[in-house]
Structures are given as C-alpha cells and as structure tokens.
Amino acid sequence: xxxxxNVSKRYxxxxxxxxxxxxxxxxxxxxxxxxxxSGKTTLIKILNGLLRDFDGEIKIDGKDIGVETKAMIxxxxxxxxxxxxxxxxxxxxxxxxxxxxxxxxxLFDLFNKLKLDPKQKLKTMSKGMKERFHLAxxxxxxxxxxxxDEPIGGVDPAARELILNTILDNYNPxxxxxxxxxxxxxIEQIFDSVLFLKEGQLVLNDQxxxxxxxxxxxxxxxxxxxxxx
Amino acid sequence: xxxxxxxHDLIASYRDLLPMYAGLILFAIVGAxxxxxxxxxxxxxxxxxxxxxxxxxxVISVQxxxxxxxxxxxxxxxxxxxxxASDIELFLAKIITAGIWxxxxxxxxxxxxxxxxxxxxxxxxxxxxxxxxxxxxxxAYLQEQNALVLFARMVLISxxxxxxxxFYGMSxxxxxxxxxxxxxxxxxxxFIGLMVxxxxxxxxxxxxxxxLQDWFVTVDRMQVNINWMMYGLDFVYYLVAxxxxxxxxxxLNRNKLELN
Numbered sequence: 001x002x003x004x005x006n007v008s009k010r011y012x013x014x015x016x017x018x019x020x021x022x023x024x025x026x027x028x029x030x031x032x033x034x035x036x037x038s039g040k041t042t043l044i045k046i047l048n049g050l051l052r053d054f055d056g057e058i059k060i061d062g063k064d065i066g067v068e069t070k071a072m073i074x075x076x077x078x079x080x081x082x083x084x085x086x087x088x089x090x091x092x093x094x095x096x097x098x099x100x101x102x103x104x105x106x107l108f109d110l111f112n113k114l115k116l117d118p119k120q121k122l123k124t125m126s127k128g129m130k131e132r133f134h135l136a137x138x139x140x141x142x143x144x145x146x147x148x149d150e151p152i153g154g155v156d157p158a159a160r161e162l163i164l165n166t167i168l169d170n171y172n173p174x175x176x177x178x179x180x181x182x183x184x185x186x187i188e189q190i191f192d193s194v195l196f197l198k199e200g201q202l203v204l205n206d207q208x209x210x211x212x213x214x215x216x217x218x219x220x221x222x223x224x225x226x227x228x229x
Numbered sequence: 230x231x232x233x234x235x236x237h238d239l240i241a242s243y244r245d246l247l248p249m250y251a252g253l254i255l256f257a258i259v260g261a262x263x264x265x266x267x268x269x270x271x272x273x274x275x276x277x278x279x280x281x282x283x284x285x286x287x288v289i290s291v292q293x294x295x296x297x298x299x300x301x302x303x304x305x306x307x308x309x310x311x312x313x314a315s316d317i318e319l320f321l322a323k324i325i326t327a328g329i330w331x332x333x334x335x336x337x338x339x340x341x342x343x344x345x346x347x348x349x350x351x352x353x354x355x356x357x358x359x360x361x362x363x364x365x366x367x368x369a370y371l372q373e374q375n376a377l378v379l380f381a382r383m384v385l386i387s388x389x390x391x392x393x394x395x396f397y398g399m400s401x402x403x404x405x406x407x408x409x410x411x412x413x414x415x416x417x418x419x420f421i422g423l424m425v426x427x428x429x430x431x432x433x434x435x436x437x438x439x440x441l442q443d444w445f446v447t448v449d450r451m452q453v454n455i456n457w458m459m460y461g462l463d464f465v466y467y468l469v470a471x472x473x474x475x476x477x478x479x480x481l482n483r484n485k486l487e488l489n
Contacts, residue, residue, distance in 0.1 A: 051486065067314065093240075
C-alpha cells in the first residue's frame with residue numbers, strides 16, 4: 001500500500017532522512033518509533049505532501065503523492081490544523097464537503113464519547129480538548145490510511161488510554177494505521193509491526209511478534225536498547 | 230472542489246470584514262444625520278474620520294486577504310494542503326475569494342458614500358435652494374452629455390482591467406508567500422517575502438510603463454477616448470504576468486514546499 005524507496009531529506013547540515021526504504025501493507029497498525037528529531041515527522045510530512053523537496057520515490061496504492069493519495073489518507077498532525085474561530089459544526093461542514101469518506105454519525109458518536117460540545121469554539125477549549133477535537137475528525141473518516149503523528153505525546157495516562165481506545169474502536173480493520181510515538185510501553189500491544197528511525201535512518205523494520213520472539217524482549221526494552229545514549 | 234474551497238475560504242474570512250462594512254454604513258448614516266452645513270468645523274468631525282474609516286477598511290481588507298493566504302502556510306496549512314484538491318484549485322480559490330472581498334469592499338465604499346451624500350442631501354434640501362440654479366445647470370449638462378451612459382461605459386471598460394489586475398496582484402502575493410515557505414528560505418521569512426514582492430512588482434510595473442503608454446482611456450469634455458490597441462496590450466501584459474506568477478506559485482509548491 002505504501003512503498004518508500006531510498007527517501008532522503010537534508011536540512012542544511014543534517015540528514016533528517018537518510019536513504020529510507022520500506023513497504024507497508026493494509027490491515028495493520030504500524031508503530032513509527034524513534035526519539036525526538038529522529039525523522040518521524042519529516043517522513044509523515046512527506047507522505048502527506050507537506051514536504052515536497054526530497055530525494056527518492058514514494059508510491060501510495062501505486063500512485064505518486066497527489067490529490068488521489070490525499071483523499072485516501074486521514075492525517076492527524078502534531079499541530080492543531082483547524083482555525084481557532086471554528087466550532088464542531090463548522091469543522092463538520094468542512095469535512096463533509098471535502099471528504100466523501102467522512103461519516104457524520106461516527107463524528108457525533110465520537111463527540112459524545114470524548115465529551116466535546118459541537119457548539120464550542122476551539123479558542124475556548126483547553127489543550128486536551130483541542131487534541132480530542134482533532135482526533136475525533138480524523139477518526140470520523142473511513143479512510144484507507146490513517147497517519148497519526150504523536151497522538152499521545154504530552155497527554156496524561158488517563159487521556160492516553162482514551163485516545164488509544166478511540167483509535168482502536170474507530171479505525172477500519174482493512175486500513176493501514178501509522179502511529180508515530182516515542183512513548184512505547186503503553187502502546188506497544190496495539191502494533192502489528194514497527195519501524196525504528198534513528199538519526200534519519202531506518203534501523204529496524206519488522207513484525208512485532210517476530211521481534212519479541214527473536215530478541216526475547218518487549219518493544220519498549222528493544223527501543224531502549226537501540227536508542228540508548 | 231473549487232466551489233467548495235471558495236465557500237470555505239469565504240466562511241473563514243467573512244467575520245473580519247462584515248462588521249467593517251456594517252461600521253462604514255452606520256458611520257455614513259450617523260454622519261449624514263449629524264452633519265450640520267451651518268457649522269463648518271463639523272465637516273472635519275465627520276468627513277475626516279469617514280475617509281479615515283475608508284482607508285482603515287482598505288487596510289483591514291488587505292490584512293484579511295493576506296491572512297487568508299497565510300493560512301496556507303501556518304498550522305491551518307496542515308489541513309489546506311492535505312485536502313483532496315489540486316494546487317491549481319487551492320490557489321485559484323484564494324485568488325477568487327480575494328477578488329470577491331476586494332469587490333465587496335469597493336461596493337461598501339460606494340454604498341456608504343451614496344448613503345452619506347443621499348441622506349445628507351435629503352435632510353438638508355433647504356441648503357440646496359441657495360444653489361438651485363447652479364445645480365440645475367450641472368444636472369442639465371450631465372443629462373445632455375449622457376453622463377449615466379458614459380459612467381456605465383467606463384465601468385464596463387474598466388471591468389476586464391480590474392479583474393486582470395486582481396489576478397496579477399494576488400498571484401504576486403502568492404509567489405511571495407510560496408517562495409518563503411519553500412526549501413530556499415530558512416530564516417527572515419517576512420523580510421524576504423516583502424523584498425520578493427517589492428522587487429517583482431517593481432520590475433513588472435517599470436517594464437509596463439516603459440513598454441506601454443500610461444493612459445489608454447482618456448475623458449475629455451464627457452468624451453471617452455480609448456486607445457484600443459494599448460488597452461488590449463495592457464490587458465494581455467498583466468494577464469501574461471499573472472499567469473507567469475501563478476505558474477511560478479504552482480511550481481514552487483509542487484517541487485519545493487516545506488511546511489514548518
């Protein structure tokens with residue numbers, strides 16, 4: 001479903017991504033793991049067409065990144081992408097117009113579950129509410145691919161559980177979910193496979209069960225070993 | 230998709246402008262009611278702020294349009310650039326929305342000035358009695374010269390130029406914004422963007438004034454003289470310049486976009 005071939009991205013004197021290649025298939029949850037600055041967000045931005053000056057080749061469902069691939073991906077960036085003036089109703093109208101795979105009923109259920117008020121403007125919401133608001137919209141699409149950039153970064157453990165459950169309860173099992181994080185312990189049980197990025201290089205790409213069997217370690221322990229200072 | 234993008238761009242920006250239009254009209258009404266022709270200093274109390282308000286509204290309109298484009302490259306750009314729309318649709322929507330707001334701002338001037346003059350004249354009809362003869366002469370002259378037809382003709386003649394100038398101006402703004410949000414520029418984005426805008430505009434405007442005659446429409450004693458050759462050349466010049474800048478915007482975004 002996603003084919004990444006020899007992708008490199010350089011910023012001045014640093015390699016944000018260095019000759020990264022991998023293939024991901026539908027029907028799995030993939031953990032994109034690495035410490036801050038390892039290139040996770042750069043890779044995600046490239047997949048979403050937000051960074052276009054890079055070397056290498058990317059195919060999503062056999063297509064170059066463009067209008068068709070954007071329609072397939074539901075993307076949760078690590079920033080709030082809705083305008084502060086917006087409320088749930090405005091954002092719903094926007095998604096309804098733009099994405100044919102948007103499920104209004106699912107959004108309604110998610111708003112109830114996440115205790116959000118569709119009439120409340122974003123500028124009056126707390127940081128946590130804004131994160132839940134954005135997550136609700138991203139998960140209310142019946143997308144082929146979900147790309148979630150640090151959805152549990154910077155939230156308390158109770159909120160983490162809520163966010164993870166929201167993702168697990170709402171993603172389409174036939175879709176591909178890519179979830180980037182540097183917090184492994186509480187999330188590793190949901191991954192089918194993992195990609196480890198270290199200083200822009202892909203140092204590990206394997207199925208979780210195989211890794212556990214091969215190394216006799218949890219993914220969290222393996223992560224600490226790979227990224228030890 | 231283009232229509233949907235325009236719709237949501239209008240929704241995103243109307244809050245900034247509608248109160249301003251309402252303010253202009255309100256000020257025109259209050260000004261017309263309060264302005265006493267016998268007290269000369271009152272003219273300054275109302276006329277000066279009124280024109281100040283016109284200038285302020287022009288500034289607000291420009292700011293709104295700039296903000297509209299800036300949204301492509303701030304946090305909201307993370308949504309704009311992942312919408313299933315082509316770059317052409319995305320940028321064309323911004324140009325058309327900006328064109329709509331520029332036109333409505335201009336119309337709000339015309340409407341508020343008309344209210345001001347019309348209402349004031351209606352309330353102070355006695356004042357005109359003093360100048361009855363002169364006013365009649367002016368009106369008769371205007372009628373004789375078909376002033377309304379002339380005005381309508383001028384509007385029609387200006388329309389294509391107005392539209393092409395909006396396209397050129399907005400494409401220029403888009404180039405400046407696009408350039409500073411590519412991998413070419415790492416720091417001092419506002420300064421560099423401003424310099425790019427000024428430089429390109431300087432070159433294009435200077436080239437125009439050197440190559441083409443400045444005035445292709447002249448009005449002499451209610452007679453409109455149009456140099457159609459120059460009119461056409463000027464139109465084509467700004468159309469080509471706009472298309473060139475729009476293409477450059479697309480190229481920069483397709484190949485070098487770096488959203489931070």
